Amino acid sequence: MNKYLRILYSQISSQLIYKFDTCVKLALKVMQILTTVFIWKAIYISNEYNYIGEYSYNNMIMYIILANVASVIFSFEPCFRLGTLIHSGKLTTLLLRPIHLLYESFARYMGSKILEVTVYLILAFFMINAQGADILYVFFALIFLLLAFLMFFMCVSVISTIGFWIIQMWPLRSILTAIYLLMGGLYFPLDLLPKPYYMVLSVTPFAIVGHVLTKVLTCQVENTFILYYCLITLIWIVFLYYIYNILLSKGLKKYEGMGN
């Protein structure tokens, strides 16, 4: 455990070096959120709607802000990191250390996202509290948030193993982002879709970390809803962990340590 905490610490230290990078990322995200907010404002005003689906204008704005802030911590960076390490052959230096590749990657991911995760947790806590949720709801919501975070990490870790078979991972970036934006419900709440589509989409990993999580944090659901999704998320974690180990084992057999 100590070794992974140290990796996390080193990653935080590295992260603090790139002050400009952090500021630009933050500014970009704020602009992205504002754009989506203005689009929805325009839709509500131009059509003189009070409600779209179950969403009032204020509900919608809160949903959009939370869903998009979540996308800062649910990032695809670990996907491309492994691909880069494989392509450059630098994975070799990691394989030579008595560490588990998955845990190392998680420690680095946490280290690189510690600021965002902290801000998101504080925001989530205040959001739930402000809506007068009881302590049990807060507890379930935080458990779900933790599970969603782990599941998303497992999901990107599975995707990252594709790097063993393809030379460049970057073409995947735009595809993954598009899938996340649509299936995660970052542009619009997924429950505006017809029910059959919603039922299927809502149990997918991207919807869980986007739409479902945002619904939970805006206190639009019951405790049983959270528990149901906790179970779904747990099943995803186990399944993805199993797939990851298979792919990693196959990938390592293919890995030749070539590259500069």
Added chain:
Amino acid sequence: MIECKNVSYKYETFEKKAGLKGSILDFGKREKKEVTALDDINLSIVEGDIIGILGPNGAGKTTLIKLLTGIIKPQQGTIDSLGCNPFSKTPNYLSQIGVVLGQKTQLIWDLPAFETLKMLQAIYNVSNASFSVRLKYLTEKLQIADKLFIPVRKLSLGERIKFELVCSVIHSPKVLFLDEPTIGVDIVSQYAIYDFLHELNSKEKTTIILTSHYMNDIEKMANRIAVIIKGKIVKESTIDEIRKEYSTQNCYIIETKENKIPFDAKAYRIERIESCKYKLYLNEDSENILNNVNISNIVSIREEVPKLEEIIFKMFTQENQ
């Protein structure tokens, strides 16, 4: 300690014809090709050995290091290293080896080397007391103690290589693998590295397995060499034995003050190498006593011992032919 038996390794590559047509054809169907990197390698390394692995580019040296460290798995044969199968990458095995890959850094680029070393301390579970003592010894020995808190990206290449070495031995490994450890390093740093590795080998009985294109590295450090050419070990011996084998028998170099032979040369074959320098071939069947020697004209007489570089060049050329 390390035993390779009938180890073979092949990898897949592809060929692409030149030009646009070649690129289009390659896009449709790639012409795959299997290349034998190592073929039936048998090698034994005992504790405390310093073995140099030599070979031309693409001979299979780095592949052998990758196999021994467990990065890749042999397709044929077995490797037993410290009682483990390297490819299983057990924490026990990985904790007993140290690796320097000259072209792949393990230092965290933006942070001082001290941060990487603290991380390695945690990874290898080195106690605080041992870490402090060892770090002090290593950095002082390699003359980089004052560079510990400077970001890695601000260090010179030589300093970075020295820190790579410190990283690879901070946990006192039993076996140290060095792949091109002095690549791009100046002569002063090279000698500091040689000295450091010798001390490590003699004090801690660390087994060192080294590959390098610099013959000087091998000559200064290794007590045994294995020459790999086209994936096969063509020679495995001590440097002295190889020198003996390849030395020109009964041949002496004589340097003189004046430009004339300083003895009665009728009975010998003499070759003038340059002004005031001669090569004398002794007769195998005679007593080989020089007559009428003019001592005052002699600067030196020494047996001709070929340089390791020349021997290896000869080997590479012969094998390629």
